[in-house]
Amino acid sequence: MTKAFGEGPDRVLALNDVSVEIGENEFFTLLGPSGCGKTTLLRLIAGFDHPTAGTILLNGEDISGLPPFKRPVNTVFQNYALFPHMTVAGNIGFGLEMLGRSKPDVASTVDEMLRLVRMEALKNRRTSQISGGQQQRVALARALAPQPKVLLLDEPLSALDLKLRKEMQIELKRLQNETGITFIFVTHDQEEALTMSDRIAVMSNGSILQVGSPREIYDHPSDRFVANFIGDTNLMEADVVSAANGTARLRLPSGVEVDADVPDGMRPEGRVTAVVRPEHAALAGDAGAAMLSGTLETVVYFGTDTHYHVRLPDGGLFTVRAQNARGHAEARQQGSPVGIHLSERSVQVLRD
Ligand code: ATP
Numbered sequence: 001m002t003k004a005f006g007e008g009p010d011r012v013l014a015l016n017d018v019s020v021e022i023g024e025n026e027f028f029t030l031l032g033p034s035g036c037g038k039t040t041l042l043r044l045i046a047g048f049d050h051p052t053a054g055t056i057l058l059n060g061e062d063i064s065g066l067p068p069f070k071r072p073v074n075t076v077f078q079n080y081a082l083f084p085h086m087t088v089a090g091n092i093g094f095g096l097e098m099l100g101r102s103k104p105d106v107a108s109t110v111d112e113m114l115r116l117v118r119m120e121a122l123k124n125r126r127t128s129q130i131s132g133g134q135q136q137r138v139a140l141a142r143a144l145a146p147q148p149k150v151l152l153l154d155e156p157l158s159a160l161d162l163k164l165r166k167e168m169q170i171e172l173k174r175l176q177n178e179t180g181i182t183f184i185f186v187t188h189d190q191e192e193a194l195t196m197s198d199r200i201a202v203m204s205n206g207s208i209l210q211v212g213s214p215r216e217i218y219d220h221p222s223d224r225f226v227a228n229f230i231g232d233t234n235l236m237e238a239d240v241v242s243a244a245n246g247t248a249r250l251r252l253p254s255g256v257e258v259d260a261d262v263p264d265g266m267r268p269e270g271r272v273t274a275v276v277r278p279e280h281a282a283l284a285g286d287a288g289a290a291m292l293s294g295t296l297e298t299v300v301y302f303g304t305d306t307h308y309h310v311r312l313p314d315g316g317l318f319t320v321r322a323q324n325a326r327g328h329a330e331a332r333q334q335g336s337p338v339g340i341h342l343s344e345r346s347v348q349v350l351r352d
Helices: 038-046 088-098 103-116 132-144 162-179 190-196 214-219 224-229
Strands: 003-005 012-015 027-031 073-076 150-154 182-187 199-204 207-212 234-244 247-251 257-261 271-276 281-283 292-301 305-311 317-323 337-342 347-349
Touching: 003 038, 012 038, 027 038, 027 190, 038 073, 038 150, 038 182, 073 132, 088 103, 088 132, 103 132, 103 162, 132 162, 162 182, 162 190, 182 190, 190 214, 199 214, 199 224, 207 214, 207 224, 224 234, 234 317, 247 271, 247 347, 281 317, 292 317, 305 337
Parallel strands: 027 182, 027 199, 073 150, 150 182, 257 347
Antiparallel strands: 003 012, 199 207, 234 247, 234 271, 247 257, 271 347, 281 337, 292 305, 292 337, 305 317
């Protein structure tokens, strides 16, 4: 699907030939930086906007031509968009009344939704008189009430403080599990995407770069953008010694050879960029022989773990993350030479 805004020199390609298949009952996340096209994709699915080219299929049926209210899709917006003068129950039931549901039907669905989001006690409170977290629950209940097949959530937690945000992440997971509705969730927060999603699509500049489970995306990022956007990364240039299906033998700058994973369909040759996560590396001496060596530049204590920043001979900085054992005093001196060991199968070749 493609979506362009404007004409001539002002033309913006918000989505550039994006194609994605989302499963039933899936918690699917669109993750990417501001301006990458996440909201545009959500608006096209909702029907608030129309694609320049391409179609949207729901269970094999083309819904691209349907107006928003005829699609079995509902949206939870970032700002909740509740009616402040109405009660909690009134807000949840409003859409159902508009659909022409009978009064007893509306009342019983509203009660069911109040139970689902654990807001029974505040049923008759006006939404201007409840907290931000409670408003969020009402917005969710209202969107779930007509039992859509797909619920679209556009950065729904961004207005909440960190503690409430964490609580609502768990709550959203529970709601998705209990209702079995497909959730398409938009965020630019990589941690949120990793903890909540069944699968993630990483977007940049109007394109989807990689789709996979949180573990696949984290352990096997396909290119530099995905590797850098998700988690901490160490990038290294390395020479390909040999390559077979899905794997390659690389010579690291130190001359040491390691086996590395390769993105699907890529045939690496010559010089490539490879990535290693800091927690998959250890200072040598703790865990076997050194594969890289350098000078320990800084040691940063984080409570649960410690980050060691090592300056390599080529000038690059390599981060090693080690879990802290209780009572273990730091023996490494900043400025001293250190070796780095990489765990088995921790190196991943990138496409670019
Ligand atoms: P954010 O996280 O900031 O909301 P996003 O990933 O949701 O960003 P979009 O809102 O989808 O990004 O925007 C994608 C691109 O399309 C941006 O360059 C944006 O400026 C442009 N764009 C979006 N809507 C319009 C519009 N109505 N007219 C012109 N350009 C638009």
